[in-house]
Amino acid sequence: MSNPMHDVLADWKAAFDGHRIDDMADLFTPDALFQGFDPDVKVGRDAVRAYYAAVPDDRAADVTVLAAYTIGEETVGGFADVVFRDPAGWRASVHLSLVLRREAGSWRIRQYHVSRTGAED
Template sequence: MNADPTNDPMRETLSRWQAAFDGHRPDDMAELFTSDAFFQGFGPEVTVGRDAVRAYYDAVPEYRRAHVGKVQGYRIGEEVAGGFADVVFRDPSGWEAPVHLSLVLQREGGDWRIRAYHVSRIATDH
């Protein structure tokens, strides 16, 4: 992560996201999203809203962790930002899922919230 994530909305948001994920805190995770956020995790369907986000992360095993790698971000004015990150989800059994994560962020009050979240699993068999 960057030395000063407050100047980089992607890094700042991903830092809070990773802490909530690794701590298995579905309520904290849901609060990172706008109330009408679009969310697509590993499932085939896009869901909408904090309740859907909370339910998704509540179902993730408590022992699963996320490692955030390379992050690329952009800003559009003072209210919109986003970007891409390489993330690897892991658990103690050796299970691993490398993904590309894309986020669209929106400033609400003084906080950046996730407006759109999309995960794309990286195929390693080609």
């Protein structure tokens, strides 16, 4: 059996690296809570879509899953280290915490929160 945290983050990375905004938004529940680099908490797929649309399309992410745990049959949580980067050498390291919810047989991100682990390069 595959691990939903690894699977969702692999899909997230592929969509992020490819700057596929609609694929990114589809990974989230319709009512997802989202806290990215922006200090404002965002709610819902449309807000997630708008956030990722503003990210430069040459950015990529390196993801390492640190932990995943089961909350219930339909919910899992976990943590990852993510390094965002671009070809010019910009880098930003974050801890990412996620809560995933299974809806209609698919795992979606219900809650997404990043915390910077250092200064941007």
